[in-house]
Amino acid sequence: MNNILCIYSRFWLRHLVFMGAGxxxxxxxxxxxxxxxxxVVEEIIKGxxxxxxxxxxxxxxxxxxxxxxxxxxxxxxxxxxxMTFDKKEDYAAFQSHPSHVExxxxxxxxxxxxxxxxxxxxxxxxxx
Amino acid sequence: MNNILCIYSRFWLRHLVFMGAGxxxxxxxxxxxxxxxxxVVEEIIKGxxxxxxxxxxxxxxxxxxxxxxxxxxxxxxxxxxxMTFDKKEDYAAFQSHPSHVExxxxxxxxxxxxxxxxxxxxxxxxxx
Numbered sequence: 001m002n003n004i005l006c007i008y009s010r011f012w013l014r015h016l017v018f019m020g021a022g023x024x025x026x027x028x029x030x031x032x033x034x035x036x037x038x039x040v041v042e043e044i045i046k047g048x049x050x051x052x053x054x055x056x057x058x059x060x061x062x063x064x065x066x067x068x069x070x071x072x073x074x075x076x077x078x079x080x081x082x083m084t085f086d087k088k089e090d091y092a093a094f095q096s097h098p099s100h101v102e103x104x105x106x107x108x109x110x111x112x113x114x115x116x117x118x119x120x121x122x123x124x125x126x127x128x
Numbered sequence: 129m130n131n132i133l134c135i136y137s138r139f140w141l142r143h144l145v146f147m148g149a150g151x152x153x154x155x156x157x158x159x160x161x162x163x164x165x166x167x168v169v170e171e172i173i174k175g176x177x178x179x180x181x182x183x184x185x186x187x188x189x190x191x192x193x194x195x196x197x198x199x200x201x202x203x204x205x206x207x208x209x210x211m212t213f214d215k216k217e218d219y220a221a222f223q224s225h226p227s228h229v230e231x232x233x234x235x236x237x238x239x240x241x242x243x244x245x246x247x248x249x250x251x252x253x254x255x256x
Contacts, residue, residue: 028208032158032245052252053252059253059254061251062249062250062252063249065247066246067246067247067248070244074243075242075243079245082210114203115201115202116198116201116202117160117196117207118194119194119208120192122192123188124189125187125188126188
């Protein structure tokens with residue numbers, strides 16, 4: 001049992017090192033939005049969670065709803081969605097993926113305003 | 129030597145499990161900006177990297193410069209900066225930290241427009 005744990009632990013350590021090495025080329029797709037009035041935001045988010053779960057090209061996905069609410073700072077934007085891709089080619093393939101194209105129509109219809117940035121992610125901290 | 133590697137691996141495995149458990153309560157501080165013309169952006173970013181490296185309250189820090197450049201999507205914004213905190217209290221303490229207060233004056237003077245969101249981070253993927 002102890003040996004199995006040891007082998008399992010080593011697998012994770014190697015996996016960690018691999019993740020650290022790969023992090024340098026990651027592409028982040030950041031979307032900041034304000035939804036239209038009357039939109040059932042939970043449904044839109046549920047659809048996005050389904051999309052990123054089903055499409056393997058998306059390496060990680062995080063989202064959040066602003067809780068501070070300083071209008072001067074948020075400029076009326078309320079939600080942030082961030083997807084990470086291993087490389088630019090994965091991001092490009094995701095853009096033209098049928099599931100993404102289909103979902104985009106629903107998403108676009110729900111938003112009042114949007115900012116989209118796409119960039120190679122520079123991770124300063126943690127350094128490991 | 130093999131035993132040391134094994135113990136070291138187990139330490140990392142435990143650390144990983146701990147990180148996974150803590151991730152649920154994380155607070156993300158997201159800043160999207162367009163800098164004023166003439167600003168030496170590299171200096172501003174260098175200052176931010178120094179700040180987050182020195183202040184332990186900041187758990188992680190990532191930034192990036194948009195490479196797609198679709199004005200209709202970026203709305204003129206060019207850079208994204210994202211800091212993660214373990215809990216809301218850490219974020220509050222960071223806001224009033226002397227180093228942050230000092231840096232904020234420099235940063236504010238350099239930006240033409242800004243969107244700031246602060247939210248509990250929902251991590252959908254990876255799930256582990």
